[in-house]
Amino acid sequence: MIVEMRRGAEQAEIDQVVATAREMGFDVQLNVGTEKTVVAILGSDTGRAPTDTFALLPGVQSVQRIMKPYKLASREFRPKNTIAKIAGIDIGGSQVVVMAGPCAVESEEQVFQTAEAVKKAGARILRGGAFKPRTSPFAFQGLQEEGLKILSRVSNALDMPVITEVMDTHEVELVARHAQILQVGARNMQNYSLLREVGKTGRPVVLKRGFSCTINEWLTAADYVLAEGNENVILCERGIRTFEDSTRFSLDISSLPVVHKFSHLPIIVDPSHPAGHFEYVPALAKAGLAAGADGLLVEVHPNPAHALVDGLQSLTFENFNKLMAELAPLAQAMGRYL
Ligand code: PEP
Ligand code: MN
Numbered sequence: 001m002i003v004e005m006r007r008g009a010e011q012a013e014i015d016q017v018v019a020t021a022r023e024m025g026f027d028v029q030l031n032v033g034t035e036k037t038v039v040a041i042l043g044s045d046t047g048r049a050p051t052d053t054f055a056l057l058p059g060v061q062s063v064q065r066i067m068k069p070y071k072l073a074s075r076e077f078r079p080k081n082t083i084a085k086i087a088g089i090d091i092g093g094s095q096v097v098v099m100a101g102p103c104a105v106e107s108e109e110q111v112f113q114t115a116e117a118v119k120k121a122g123a124r125i126l127r128g129g130a131f132k133p134r135t136s137p138f139a140f141q142g143l144q145e146e147g148l149k150i151l152s153r154v155s156n157a158l159d160m161p162v163i164t165e166v167m168d169t170h171e172v173e174l175v176a177r178h179a180q181i182l183q184v185g186a187r188n189m190q191n192y193s194l195l196r197e198v199g200k201t202g203r204p205v206v207l208k209r210g211f212s213c214t215i216n217e218w219l220t221a222a223d224y225v226l227a228e229g230n231e232n233v234i235l236c237e238r239g240i241r242t243f244e245d246s247t248r249f250s251l252d253i254s255s256l257p258v259v260h261k262f263s264h265l266p267i268i269v270d271p272s273h274p275a276g277h278f279e280y281v282p283a284l285a286k287a288g289l290a291a292g293a294d295g296l297l298v299e300v301h302p303n304p305a306h307a308l309v310d311g312l313q314s315l316t317f318e319n320f321n322k323l324m325a326e327l328a329p330l331a332q333a334m335g336r337y338l
Pocket of ligand 1: 186
């Protein structure tokens, strides 16, 4: 932690900062300039020291932490990449794992047809929402438990693991009974009680980035799941809110190299929600792969024009096949495979 003293701060004020830090058990280094003194407070555990304690001392101008706010998600904590394991599938290894399916589960036939089509095209995991986080309470909220049962039956019939969103702490157990991967949606990235509950299940968790959250906040949220002893956390970049309104969100491609640099956790890209329109999905999917995504989460629907949710951004089976064919050589160029 760096404490910057005001210009012309009194020696007694500097001494008080130093004494406070030492009382807390930290080492102190002083940088006495001609006009200004800077106090560096050092120790492996300065994260527990409240910055406000120092900010409120007389003569202090500013206080800054120099350590990252997240710990368990950091590369310092675990230098080697984490490979999340789901029913024999590795996420974070050389395979780029494609998860595909409808935004929302609408019927058994719809899910079955989609699962068959995406599996044939090379997707390894089936996606589908049973609990839908809708902006309006009057919009279709998902088939809920019936939707989970449909996913589970299709998953067993086609031997495809399922990823589905869990929105509420009360539903974690129910969702975990039917799905192999729990998705925490963008709107719930900072729902800390939910993060703890999904952490306790031990099920792999896909943690979507909140659309107004920084990478630091995202990785710190991942710490909540990891702190429960659940090591299978997969981050998902799904776009952030910016001033640009030609697309639904702005896919933050930069988060991929940043996350790979500072965290050991695997990261996948959802090209569908930032695109908001099916025509943009392939470009965003390819950009994600080129930027180092360990997987993709893509919305596919048998008849997008009649989809109950997110039809405009959903790929038809034909468009999904085409995308998979285009991704294969790109994956190869990246030293990976689909
Ligand atoms: C979804 O995957 O269907 C979804 C609602 O995504 P997000 O939480 O990223 O908006
Ligand atoms: Mn959707």
